[in-house]
Amino acid sequence: MFSVSGCFSETYAEARAKFCAAAAEAGGALRSWLNPKAHGPNGERLFLDTARFGADDAQNMLVLIAGTHGVEGHCGSGAEIAWMRSGGPAKLPKDTGALLIHALNPYGFAWTRRVTEDNVDLNRNFVDHDKGYPKNDGYLEIANAVLPVEWNEASAAETERVFGAFAQKHGAFGLQSAISGGQYTHPDGIFFGGTAPSWSNRTVRAVAREELSRAKRVGIIDFHTGLGPFGHGELICAVSPGAKSFARAKAWYGDEMTSPEGGTSTSAVVVGVMTDAFPQELPDAEVTPVALEYGTYTVPEVLNAVRADNWLHHRGEPGSPLGRTLKADMKERFFPAGDKWREMVWTRADQTIGWALKGMTGG
Numbered sequence: 001m002f003s004v005s006g007c008f009s010e011t012y013a014e015a016r017a018k019f020c021a022a023a024a025e026a027g028g029a030l031r032s033w034l035n036p037k038a039h040g041p042n043g044e045r046l047f048l049d050t051a052r053f054g055a056d057d058a059q060n061m062l063v064l065i066a067g068t069h070g071v072e073g074h075c076g077s078g079a080e081i082a083w084m085r086s087g088g089p090a091k092l093p094k095d096t097g098a099l100l101i102h103a104l105n106p107y108g109f110a111w112t113r114r115v116t117e118d119n120v121d122l123n124r125n126f127v128d129h130d131k132g133y134p135k136n137d138g139y140l141e142i143a144n145a146v147l148p149v150e151w152n153e154a155s156a157a158e159t160e161r162v163f164g165a166f167a168q169k170h171g172a173f174g175l176q177s178a179i180s181g182g183q184y185t186h187p188d189g190i191f192f193g194g195t196a197p198s199w200s201n202r203t204v205r206a207v208a209r210e211e212l213s214r215a216k217r218v219g220i221i222d223f224h225t226g227l228g229p230f231g232h233g234e235l236i237c238a239v240s241p242g243a244k245s246f247a248r249a250k251a252w253y254g255d256e257m258t259s260p261e262g263g264t265s266t267s268a269v270v271v272g273v274m275t276d277a278f279p280q281e282l283p284d285a286e287v288t289p290v291a292l293e294y295g296t297y298t299v300p301e302v303l304n305a306v307r308a309d310n311w312l313h314h315r316g317e318p319g320s321p322l323g324r325t326l327k328a329d330m331k332e333r334f335f336p337a338g339d340k341w342r343e344m345v346w347t348r349a350d351q352t353i354g355w356a357l358k359g360m361t362g363g
């Protein structure tokens with residue numbers, strides 16, 4: 001019997017084993033890319049894995065991506081495995097293949113973090129690093145409150161005071177944008193975009209070139225969690241509303257699709273997102289990207305977990321009792337326990353994949 005919950009995993013290692021087994025079972029071609037710069041909390045090696053279905057020269061390619069933000073990979077991995085186990089590969093339309101990318105950021109997945117081994121938020125890392133970085137003056141104002149020296153009640157109260165004063169001036173969404181819009185000034189901060197392309201950045205570009213350069217149409221669904229109402233999957237298109245790919249995404253997904261730049265999304269406007277790599281690496285293909293963002297808990301609860309995890313890796317001890325408590329909270333904020341949330345994830349993913357396939361094949 002196909003069980004939705006059984007497609008999800010509690011650890012990176014469990015997810016990887018299930019992904020590879022499900023891909024092999026469904027007749028997919030597996031490839032593994034070892035991250036040479038990091039290992040997991042139990043010393044395990046870390047891989048980005050891909051599974052490919054359909055003809056080598058398929059004109060249309062569906063691309064599902066899990067784990068751009070590490071810990072959020074619990075969600076995307078479950079959806080990918082559910083797609084394979086529920087017969088997705090056998091139901092692909094004519095001239096259409098699929099590429100599943102599992103654990104784009106395996107370090108973050110294994111360590112229950114959003115960031116990579118170099119503390120980089122991949123959805124801020126795909127900027128041109130030879131040009132000047134976007135400014136974020138708001139972050140400069142609150143950087144010390146984001147990463148306090150110690151993690152205790154006094155520092156929590158001080159952070160609340162600083163954030164409260166900022167929100168008073170700029171509104172709650174202004175505060176969220178200052179924190180999560182991305183920053184390039186504090187390598188020990190959160191939502192840090194990095195100073196060079198990360199391993200995951202360089203690797204996904206190689207994957208795109210090697211696996212997708214023969215496709216004419218590429219439809220990408222990048223799985224995320226942590227924003228919006230519990231279990232709701234928001235379809236976010238991060239490209240400019242004036243872009244051709246935006247119009248295409250609108251035609252595939254309808255008016256429900258949101259736009260950070262258009263002010264209709266729960267997400268702050270961000271630049272340098274991971275899916276930008278695909279049109280850059282595949283200049284001859286029509287690339288249509290969308291992020292599928294699943295809600296979990298409130299913005300303050302989620303951002304607090306991200307701050308705590310950042311503090312833990314810079315100033316605390318991940319293996320300590322406090323560290324284990326903060327890690328458990330981090331996991332819950334991005335991957336809620338229980339069957340209901342997971343069932344909602346798969347229902348929405350299945351629907352979205354159907355829309356993408358229909359859109360891509362003109363059906």
Ligand SMILES: [Zn+2]
Pocket residue numbers: 069072223224225
């Ligand atoms: Zn995310």
